[in-house]
Amino acid sequence: MKPPFDLSKEEMKAYGYKIIDILAEHFDTLESKKPVSSATREEMDAVFLQEAPNEAMSATEVIDFVMDNVIPYSNITSHPKMYSFVPGPSNYISTLADTLATGFNIFSGGWIVSPAAAELEIVTMNWLLKMFNFPVQEGGGIFTSGGSMANLTALVTARRIKCGDDFSKAVIYLSDQAHSSNIKAIRVLGFKKEQIRIIPTDLEFKISFNKLKNAIAKDKLEGNQPFCIIASAGTTNTGTVDPLDEIADICEKENLWMHVDGAYGGAAILSEKGSRVLRGIERADSLTVDPHKWFFQPYEIGCLLVKDSSWLSNTFSEKPEYLRDIEGNESEINFYDYGIQLTRRFRALKFYMSIKTYGLDAFKKAVTYNINLAEETEDILRKSKNWEVISPATLAVINFRYNPIGLNLSEEKLDKLNQEISARVLASKEALLVTTVLQNQVVLRMCLINPKTTITHIRETFLQCNAFAKQVLKEWEC
Protein backbone atom coordinates (compact mmCIF):
# COMPACT_ATOMS: atom_id res chain seq x y z
CA MET A 1 0.00 0.00 0.00
CA LYS A 2 1.21 3.52 -0.82
CA PRO A 3 1.79 5.53 2.39
CA PRO A 4 -1.21 7.82 2.86
CA PHE A 5 0.57 11.17 2.52
CA ASP A 6 2.84 10.40 -0.44
CA LEU A 7 2.41 12.34 -3.66
CA SER A 8 4.22 11.60 -6.91
CA LYS A 9 7.21 13.80 -7.73
CA GLU A 10 5.21 15.39 -10.56
CA GLU A 11 2.29 16.14 -8.25
CA MET A 12 4.64 17.68 -5.66
CA LYS A 13 6.26 19.87 -8.28
CA ALA A 14 2.99 21.01 -9.79
CA TYR A 15 1.58 21.87 -6.40
CA GLY A 16 4.80 23.58 -5.25
CA TYR A 17 5.27 25.63 -8.42
CA LYS A 18 1.67 26.77 -8.19
CA ILE A 19 2.28 28.08 -4.69
CA ILE A 20 5.59 29.73 -5.62
CA ASP A 21 3.89 31.42 -8.60
CA ILE A 22 1.18 32.72 -6.28
CA LEU A 23 3.76 34.06 -3.81
CA ALA A 24 5.92 35.72 -6.49
CA GLU A 25 2.79 37.37 -7.90
CA HIS A 26 1.79 38.50 -4.40
CA PHE A 27 5.16 40.11 -3.65
CA ASP A 28 5.21 41.71 -7.11
CA THR A 29 1.72 43.21 -6.97
CA LEU A 30 1.40 43.90 -3.26
CA GLU A 31 0.90 47.61 -3.68
CA SER A 32 -1.98 47.32 -6.10
CA LYS A 33 -4.02 45.44 -3.49
CA LYS A 34 -6.07 46.83 -0.63
CA PRO A 35 -4.36 46.11 2.67
CA VAL A 36 -7.49 45.75 4.77
CA SER A 37 -10.10 43.03 4.65
CA SER A 38 -12.83 42.21 7.07
CA ALA A 39 -15.47 39.57 7.66
CA THR A 40 -17.87 38.70 10.42
CA ARG A 41 -17.85 35.38 12.24
CA GLU A 42 -21.14 34.52 10.53
CA GLU A 43 -19.68 35.20 7.09
CA MET A 44 -16.61 33.08 7.83
CA ASP A 45 -18.70 30.27 9.34
CA ALA A 46 -20.83 30.25 6.21
CA VAL A 47 -17.73 29.56 4.08
CA PHE A 48 -15.74 27.21 6.28
CA LEU A 49 -17.83 25.47 8.90
CA GLN A 50 -17.92 21.74 8.12
CA GLU A 51 -17.07 18.38 9.67
CA ALA A 52 -13.53 17.11 8.98
CA PRO A 53 -13.91 15.50 5.55
CA ASN A 54 -13.19 11.76 5.31
CA GLU A 55 -12.92 11.83 1.53
CA ALA A 56 -9.83 13.12 -0.28
CA MET A 57 -9.96 16.20 -2.49
CA SER A 58 -7.45 17.22 -5.14
CA ALA A 59 -4.57 19.37 -3.89
CA THR A 60 -5.25 21.89 -6.65
CA GLU A 61 -8.87 22.24 -5.62
CA VAL A 62 -7.83 22.82 -2.01
CA ILE A 63 -5.31 25.52 -2.93
CA ASP A 64 -7.87 27.19 -5.22
CA PHE A 65 -10.39 27.17 -2.38
CA VAL A 66 -7.78 28.69 -0.03
CA MET A 67 -6.83 31.36 -2.54
CA ASP A 68 -10.49 32.29 -3.02
CA ASN A 69 -11.57 32.18 0.60
CA VAL A 70 -8.68 32.36 3.06
CA ILE A 71 -6.02 34.68 1.66
CA PRO A 72 -8.44 37.48 0.67
CA TYR A 73 -9.68 37.58 4.27
CA SER A 74 -6.32 38.31 5.84
CA ASN A 75 -4.99 41.85 6.15
CA ILE A 76 -1.75 42.37 4.25
CA THR A 77 0.57 43.33 7.11
CA SER A 78 3.43 43.97 4.69
CA HIS A 79 1.42 46.49 2.62
CA PRO A 80 2.93 50.02 2.47
CA LYS A 81 -0.29 51.52 3.82
CA MET A 82 -0.43 49.19 6.81
CA TYR A 83 0.41 51.87 9.37
CA SER A 84 -1.03 50.35 12.51
CA PHE A 85 0.06 48.12 15.38
CA VAL A 86 3.56 47.00 14.47
CA PRO A 87 3.43 46.05 10.79
CA GLY A 88 5.22 42.97 9.44
CA PRO A 89 7.12 44.11 6.34
CA SER A 90 8.68 40.64 5.77
CA ASN A 91 10.85 39.76 2.74
CA TYR A 92 10.82 37.18 -0.02
CA ILE A 93 14.13 35.42 0.74
CA SER A 94 13.07 34.69 4.32
CA THR A 95 9.71 33.46 3.07
CA LEU A 96 11.50 30.83 1.00
CA ALA A 97 13.95 30.11 3.81
CA ASP A 98 10.97 29.27 6.03
CA THR A 99 9.68 26.97 3.29
CA LEU A 100 13.05 25.20 3.20
CA ALA A 101 13.23 24.87 6.97
CA THR A 102 9.70 23.48 7.05
CA GLY A 103 10.23 21.30 3.98
CA PHE A 104 13.16 19.54 5.57
CA ASN A 105 11.36 19.63 8.92
CA ILE A 106 14.57 20.59 10.65
CA PHE A 107 14.54 20.08 14.42
CA SER A 108 16.32 23.04 15.97
CA GLY A 109 16.39 21.76 19.54
CA GLY A 110 19.57 19.74 19.99
CA TRP A 111 23.03 19.94 18.45
CA ILE A 112 23.30 16.30 17.52
CA VAL A 113 20.02 16.28 15.65
CA SER A 114 20.90 19.31 13.47
CA PRO A 115 24.41 20.70 14.12
CA ALA A 116 24.23 23.24 11.30
CA ALA A 117 20.90 24.58 12.57
CA ALA A 118 22.38 25.04 16.06
CA GLU A 119 25.53 26.56 14.57
CA LEU A 120 23.50 29.06 12.52
CA GLU A 121 21.59 30.06 15.65
CA ILE A 122 24.92 30.60 17.42
CA VAL A 123 26.32 32.59 14.50
CA THR A 124 23.26 34.80 13.96
CA MET A 125 23.01 35.30 17.72
CA ASN A 126 26.64 36.49 17.66
CA TRP A 127 25.74 38.99 14.93
CA LEU A 128 22.97 40.31 17.15
CA LEU A 129 25.13 40.36 20.29
CA LYS A 130 27.74 42.39 18.41
CA MET A 131 25.13 44.78 17.01
CA PHE A 132 23.98 45.60 20.53
CA ASN A 133 27.47 45.68 22.01
CA PHE A 134 26.79 42.66 24.22
CA PRO A 135 29.78 40.41 25.00
CA VAL A 136 30.02 37.77 22.29
CA GLN A 137 32.06 35.29 24.35
CA GLU A 138 29.99 35.08 27.53
CA GLY A 139 26.75 36.41 26.01
CA GLY A 140 24.13 34.32 24.31
CA GLY A 141 20.53 34.18 23.29
CA ILE A 142 17.75 32.27 21.66
CA PHE A 143 15.19 32.75 18.92
CA THR A 144 11.61 32.53 20.15
CA SER A 145 8.22 32.69 18.49
CA GLY A 146 8.04 36.44 19.09
CA GLY A 147 8.51 39.31 21.50
CA SER A 148 6.00 38.02 24.03
CA MET A 149 7.85 34.71 24.40
CA ALA A 150 11.20 36.52 24.52
CA ASN A 151 9.93 38.73 27.36
CA LEU A 152 8.58 35.70 29.20
CA THR A 153 11.87 33.83 28.76
CA ALA A 154 13.77 36.89 30.04
CA LEU A 155 11.62 37.25 33.15
CA VAL A 156 11.80 33.56 34.03
CA THR A 157 15.60 33.90 33.83
CA ALA A 158 15.69 37.14 35.82
CA ARG A 159 13.62 35.59 38.59
CA ARG A 160 15.70 32.40 38.69
CA ILE A 161 19.02 34.25 38.82
CA LYS A 162 18.00 37.01 41.22
CA CYS A 163 15.53 35.21 43.51
CA GLY A 164 16.19 31.49 43.28
CA ASP A 165 13.20 29.48 44.49
CA ASP A 166 11.73 32.02 46.89
CA PHE A 167 10.18 34.99 45.14
CA SER A 168 7.53 35.70 47.74
CA LYS A 169 8.93 39.18 48.47
CA ALA A 170 10.20 39.92 44.95
CA VAL A 171 9.02 43.13 43.29
CA ILE A 172 9.22 44.09 39.61
CA TYR A 173 9.00 47.57 38.04
CA LEU A 174 7.77 48.70 34.63
CA SER A 175 6.18 51.82 33.19
CA ASP A 176 2.54 52.37 32.30
CA GLN A 177 3.71 52.40 28.65
CA ALA A 178 5.47 49.01 28.76
CA HIS A 179 4.01 46.46 26.34
CA SER A 180 1.17 44.31 27.69
CA SER A 181 3.18 41.11 27.01
CA ASN A 182 5.35 42.01 30.01
CA ILE A 183 2.41 42.08 32.38
CA LYS A 184 1.13 38.87 30.80
CA ALA A 185 4.54 37.25 31.43
CA ILE A 186 4.58 38.49 35.02
CA ARG A 187 1.13 36.96 35.52
CA VAL A 188 2.18 33.68 33.89
CA LEU A 189 5.05 33.59 36.38
CA GLY A 190 2.59 33.71 39.25
CA PHE A 191 3.46 37.07 40.73
CA LYS A 192 0.70 38.68 42.76
CA LYS A 193 -0.65 42.15 41.99
CA GLU A 194 1.13 43.44 45.11
CA GLN A 195 4.49 42.45 43.59
CA ILE A 196 4.11 44.59 40.47
CA ARG A 197 4.86 48.33 40.39
CA ILE A 198 3.49 50.20 37.39
CA ILE A 199 5.44 53.45 37.33
CA PRO A 200 3.78 56.47 35.67
CA THR A 201 5.42 58.09 32.65
CA ASP A 202 6.31 61.75 32.17
CA LEU A 203 5.02 64.10 29.45
CA GLU A 204 7.39 62.47 26.94
CA PHE A 205 6.03 59.00 27.84
CA LYS A 206 9.29 57.95 29.49
CA ILE A 207 9.22 56.15 32.80
CA SER A 208 9.36 58.77 35.57
CA PHE A 209 12.81 58.12 36.94
CA ASN A 210 12.13 59.95 40.17
CA LYS A 211 8.98 57.90 40.82
CA LEU A 212 10.89 54.72 39.96
CA LYS A 213 13.60 55.52 42.50
CA ASN A 214 11.00 56.41 45.13
CA ALA A 215 9.16 53.13 44.57
CA ILE A 216 12.36 51.08 44.93
CA ALA A 217 13.36 52.94 48.12
CA LYS A 218 9.88 52.43 49.61
CA ASP A 219 9.91 48.72 48.80
CA LYS A 220 13.28 48.27 50.47
CA LEU A 221 12.05 50.06 53.60
CA GLU A 222 9.02 47.79 53.67
CA GLY A 223 11.18 44.68 53.50
CA ASN A 224 10.33 43.76 49.91
CA GLN A 225 12.91 42.49 47.42
CA PRO A 226 13.19 44.70 44.31
CA PHE A 227 14.65 42.37 41.68
CA CYS A 228 13.97 43.61 38.15
CA ILE A 229 13.25 46.72 36.11
CA ILE A 230 11.71 46.36 32.67
CA ALA A 231 12.75 49.29 30.48
CA SER A 232 11.21 49.96 27.08
CA ALA A 233 13.39 50.64 24.06
CA GLY A 234 10.62 51.84 21.78
CA THR A 235 7.22 51.77 23.43
CA THR A 236 4.48 50.47 21.19
CA ASN A 237 2.37 53.62 21.56
CA THR A 238 4.95 56.32 20.89
CA GLY A 239 8.35 54.72 20.16
CA THR A 240 9.70 56.28 23.35
CA VAL A 241 12.91 54.94 24.84
CA ASP A 242 13.16 54.98 28.64
CA PRO A 243 16.31 56.56 30.14
CA LEU A 244 18.40 53.42 29.71
CA ASP A 245 21.66 54.71 31.15
CA GLU A 246 19.98 56.00 34.31
CA ILE A 247 18.07 52.75 34.70
CA ALA A 248 21.31 50.80 34.25
CA ASP A 249 22.91 52.95 36.98
CA ILE A 250 20.15 52.18 39.44
CA CYS A 251 20.18 48.48 38.54
CA GLU A 252 23.91 48.36 39.19
CA LYS A 253 23.59 50.24 42.47
CA GLU A 254 20.67 48.19 43.77
CA ASN A 255 21.71 44.85 42.25
CA LEU A 256 18.60 44.61 40.08
CA TRP A 257 18.12 42.79 36.79
CA MET A 258 17.73 45.15 33.85
CA HIS A 259 15.49 43.79 31.13
CA VAL A 260 15.01 45.91 28.03
CA ASP A 261 12.00 45.30 25.82
CA GLY A 262 13.20 46.45 22.42
CA ALA A 263 10.85 44.15 20.54
CA TYR A 264 10.11 46.65 17.81
CA GLY A 265 12.50 49.53 18.63
CA GLY A 266 15.71 47.56 19.18
CA ALA A 267 16.36 47.26 15.44
CA ALA A 268 16.90 51.03 15.35
CA ILE A 269 20.44 50.22 16.52
CA LEU A 270 21.13 49.67 12.79
CA SER A 271 20.86 53.41 12.14
CA GLU A 272 23.06 56.19 13.50
CA LYS A 273 20.12 58.18 14.86
CA GLY A 274 18.61 55.08 16.42
CA SER A 275 21.80 53.98 18.11
CA ARG A 276 22.12 57.44 19.70
CA VAL A 277 18.56 57.18 21.05
CA LEU A 278 19.27 53.66 22.33
CA ARG A 279 22.40 54.64 24.25
CA GLY A 280 22.68 52.46 27.35
CA ILE A 281 20.94 49.42 25.79
CA GLU A 282 24.28 47.58 25.93
CA ARG A 283 24.09 47.69 29.73
CA ALA A 284 20.96 45.51 29.94
CA ASP A 285 21.16 42.02 31.43
CA SER A 286 18.59 40.81 28.93
CA LEU A 287 17.17 42.31 25.77
CA THR A 288 14.16 41.40 23.65
CA VAL A 289 14.29 42.18 19.94
CA ASP A 290 11.81 40.94 17.43
CA PRO A 291 13.15 40.12 13.98
CA HIS A 292 9.59 39.69 12.69
CA LYS A 293 9.13 43.40 13.18
CA TRP A 294 11.88 45.82 12.09
CA PHE A 295 14.38 43.20 10.93
CA PHE A 296 11.84 42.51 8.17
CA GLN A 297 11.39 38.79 8.83
CA PRO A 298 8.13 36.89 8.30
CA TYR A 299 6.37 35.60 11.45
CA GLU A 300 7.36 33.97 13.79
CA ILE A 301 10.76 35.02 15.04
CA GLY A 302 11.53 36.86 18.24
CA CYS A 303 14.83 36.92 20.04
CA LEU A 304 16.19 37.16 23.55
CA LEU A 305 19.79 38.22 24.17
CA VAL A 306 21.50 37.88 27.54
CA LYS A 307 24.82 39.06 28.89
CA ASP A 308 25.74 35.61 30.16
CA SER A 309 24.52 32.49 28.39
CA SER A 310 24.93 30.38 31.55
CA TRP A 311 21.95 32.28 33.01
CA LEU A 312 19.77 30.63 30.37
CA SER A 313 21.13 27.12 30.87
CA ASN A 314 20.97 27.51 34.66
CA THR A 315 17.30 28.43 34.30
CA PHE A 316 16.05 26.05 31.64
CA SER A 317 18.32 23.02 31.54
CA GLU A 318 16.72 19.68 32.42
CA LYS A 319 18.42 16.32 31.95
CA PRO A 320 15.79 13.66 31.30
CA GLU A 321 17.05 10.13 30.55
CA TYR A 322 15.49 10.08 27.08
CA LEU A 323 17.69 13.03 25.96
CA ARG A 324 20.85 11.40 27.43
CA ASP A 325 22.24 10.36 24.06
CA ILE A 326 22.01 13.78 22.45
CA GLU A 327 23.75 15.73 25.20
CA GLY A 328 26.98 16.43 23.24
CA ASN A 329 29.80 18.55 24.61
CA GLU A 330 29.40 21.95 26.23
CA SER A 331 30.31 24.12 23.23
CA GLU A 332 27.73 22.29 21.13
CA ILE A 333 24.67 24.16 22.29
CA ASN A 334 21.34 22.43 22.69
CA PHE A 335 18.91 25.29 22.35
CA TYR A 336 16.29 23.35 24.29
CA ASP A 337 18.53 24.17 27.28
CA TYR A 338 18.20 27.91 26.62
CA GLY A 339 14.45 28.32 26.64
CA ILE A 340 11.01 26.81 27.05
CA GLN A 341 10.61 24.84 23.82
CA LEU A 342 12.10 21.42 23.16
CA THR A 343 10.96 20.90 19.59
CA ARG A 344 11.72 24.13 17.77
CA ARG A 345 11.46 25.16 14.16
CA PHE A 346 14.62 26.38 12.42
CA ARG A 347 14.07 30.15 12.82
CA ALA A 348 17.72 31.11 12.39
CA LEU A 349 17.69 30.04 8.74
CA LYS A 350 15.55 32.91 7.48
CA PHE A 351 17.51 35.46 9.49
CA TYR A 352 20.78 34.02 8.15
CA MET A 353 19.71 33.67 4.52
CA SER A 354 18.15 37.12 4.29
CA ILE A 355 21.18 38.88 5.79
CA LYS A 356 23.54 36.86 3.56
CA THR A 357 21.47 37.59 0.47
CA TYR A 358 20.64 41.27 0.93
CA GLY A 359 23.65 42.24 3.08
CA LEU A 360 23.42 43.99 6.44
CA ASP A 361 23.82 47.36 4.68
CA ALA A 362 20.40 46.91 3.09
CA PHE A 363 18.88 46.48 6.57
CA LYS A 364 20.74 49.55 7.86
CA LYS A 365 19.50 51.62 4.91
CA ALA A 366 15.92 50.43 5.39
CA VAL A 367 15.83 51.28 9.11
CA THR A 368 17.44 54.69 8.52
CA TYR A 369 14.94 55.37 5.73
CA ASN A 370 12.02 54.52 8.04
CA ILE A 371 13.24 56.83 10.81
CA ASN A 372 13.67 59.70 8.33
CA LEU A 373 10.27 58.99 6.75
CA ALA A 374 8.54 59.42 10.12
CA GLU A 375 10.37 62.71 10.62
CA GLU A 376 9.30 63.90 7.17
CA THR A 377 5.74 62.91 8.07
CA GLU A 378 5.98 64.99 11.23
CA ASP A 379 7.12 67.92 9.12
CA ILE A 380 4.08 67.64 6.85
CA LEU A 381 1.76 67.54 9.86
CA ARG A 382 3.39 70.51 11.56
CA LYS A 383 3.06 72.61 8.41
CA SER A 384 -0.65 71.86 8.10
CA LYS A 385 -3.39 73.91 9.79
CA ASN A 386 -5.50 70.78 10.19
CA TRP A 387 -3.23 68.52 12.16
CA GLU A 388 -1.70 68.52 15.60
CA VAL A 389 1.30 66.37 16.49
CA ILE A 390 0.68 64.70 19.85
CA SER A 391 3.88 62.73 20.07
CA PRO A 392 6.78 63.49 17.70
CA ALA A 393 8.40 61.01 15.32
CA THR A 394 10.44 58.62 17.44
CA LEU A 395 11.94 55.43 16.06
CA ALA A 396 9.50 55.61 13.12
CA VAL A 397 6.36 56.02 15.25
CA ILE A 398 4.28 59.20 15.24
CA ASN A 399 0.96 60.16 16.87
CA PHE A 400 -1.26 63.01 15.71
CA ARG A 401 -4.86 64.15 15.53
CA TYR A 402 -7.13 66.16 13.31
CA ASN A 403 -7.66 69.46 15.12
CA PRO A 404 -7.87 72.37 12.66
CA ILE A 405 -6.84 75.79 13.90
CA GLY A 406 -9.97 77.83 14.70
CA LEU A 407 -12.36 74.87 14.87
CA ASN A 408 -12.42 74.87 18.68
CA LEU A 409 -14.11 71.50 19.19
CA SER A 410 -14.46 70.12 22.70
CA GLU A 411 -12.04 67.32 23.68
CA GLU A 412 -14.95 64.89 23.55
CA LYS A 413 -15.85 65.93 20.00
CA LEU A 414 -12.21 65.80 18.90
CA ASP A 415 -11.97 62.24 20.20
CA LYS A 416 -15.11 61.27 18.29
CA LEU A 417 -13.91 62.99 15.12
CA ASN A 418 -10.54 61.23 15.11
CA GLN A 419 -12.16 57.89 15.93
CA GLU A 420 -14.52 58.42 13.02
CA ILE A 421 -11.68 59.33 10.63
CA SER A 422 -9.96 56.07 11.55
CA ALA A 423 -13.19 54.08 11.12
CA ARG A 424 -13.81 55.55 7.67
CA VAL A 425 -10.24 54.92 6.50
CA LEU A 426 -10.65 51.35 7.70
CA ALA A 427 -14.02 50.99 5.94
CA SER A 428 -12.41 52.20 2.69
CA LYS A 429 -9.89 49.32 3.08
CA GLU A 430 -7.26 51.62 1.52
CA ALA A 431 -5.12 51.81 4.67
CA LEU A 432 -5.03 50.60 8.22
CA LEU A 433 -4.78 53.60 10.51
CA VAL A 434 -6.17 52.87 13.95
CA THR A 435 -6.25 55.01 17.06
CA THR A 436 -4.61 54.82 20.42
CA VAL A 437 -5.11 56.90 23.56
CA LEU A 438 -2.37 59.20 24.86
CA GLN A 439 -2.96 61.33 27.95
CA ASN A 440 -6.71 60.78 27.57
CA GLN A 441 -6.78 61.96 23.95
CA VAL A 442 -7.80 59.73 21.06
CA VAL A 443 -5.00 60.00 18.51
CA LEU A 444 -4.09 58.44 15.18
CA ARG A 445 -0.85 56.47 15.20
CA MET A 446 1.51 55.53 12.41
CA CYS A 447 4.30 52.96 12.76
CA LEU A 448 6.36 53.44 9.62
CA ILE A 449 8.70 50.46 9.63
CA ASN A 450 7.93 49.29 6.10
CA PRO A 451 10.64 50.27 3.58
CA LYS A 452 8.00 50.12 0.81
CA THR A 453 6.05 53.00 2.39
CA THR A 454 6.80 56.32 0.70
CA ILE A 455 5.89 59.90 1.50
CA THR A 456 3.42 59.69 -1.42
CA HIS A 457 1.51 56.88 0.33
CA ILE A 458 1.39 59.00 3.47
CA ARG A 459 0.22 62.12 1.62
CA GLU A 460 -2.52 60.06 -0.06
CA THR A 461 -3.69 58.80 3.33
CA PHE A 462 -3.70 62.33 4.78
CA LEU A 463 -5.78 63.53 1.81
CA GLN A 464 -8.22 60.74 2.53
CA CYS A 465 -8.31 61.62 6.24
CA ASN A 466 -8.92 65.30 5.46
CA ALA A 467 -11.81 64.41 3.17
CA PHE A 468 -13.37 62.10 5.78
CA ALA A 469 -12.95 64.73 8.49
CA LYS A 470 -14.79 67.32 6.38
CA GLN A 471 -17.49 64.76 5.66
CA VAL A 472 -17.99 64.03 9.38
CA LEU A 473 -18.03 67.71 10.33
CA LYS A 474 -20.63 68.35 7.64
CA GLU A 475 -22.78 65.50 8.94
CA TRP A 476 -22.54 66.89 12.45
CA GLU A 477 -23.79 70.30 11.29
CA CYS A 478 -27.17 68.89 10.27
Ligand SMILES: Cc1ncc(COP(=O)(O)O)c(C=O)c1O
Ligand atom coordinates in the same frame (compact mmCIF):
# COMPACT_ATOMS: atom_id res chain seq x y z
C1 LIG B 1 7.44 46.72 22.68
C2 LIG B 1 6.82 45.39 22.38
N1 LIG B 1 7.08 44.33 23.16
C3 LIG B 1 6.54 43.11 22.93
C4 LIG B 1 5.69 42.91 21.88
C5 LIG B 1 5.09 41.55 21.67
O1 LIG B 1 5.68 40.94 20.57
P1 LIG B 1 4.98 39.71 19.80
O2 LIG B 1 3.73 40.27 19.22
O3 LIG B 1 6.00 39.33 18.79
O4 LIG B 1 4.73 38.65 20.79
C6 LIG B 1 5.37 43.99 21.04
C7 LIG B 1 4.44 43.81 19.92
O5 LIG B 1 4.04 44.73 19.25
C8 LIG B 1 5.96 45.26 21.28
O6 LIG B 1 5.70 46.31 20.52
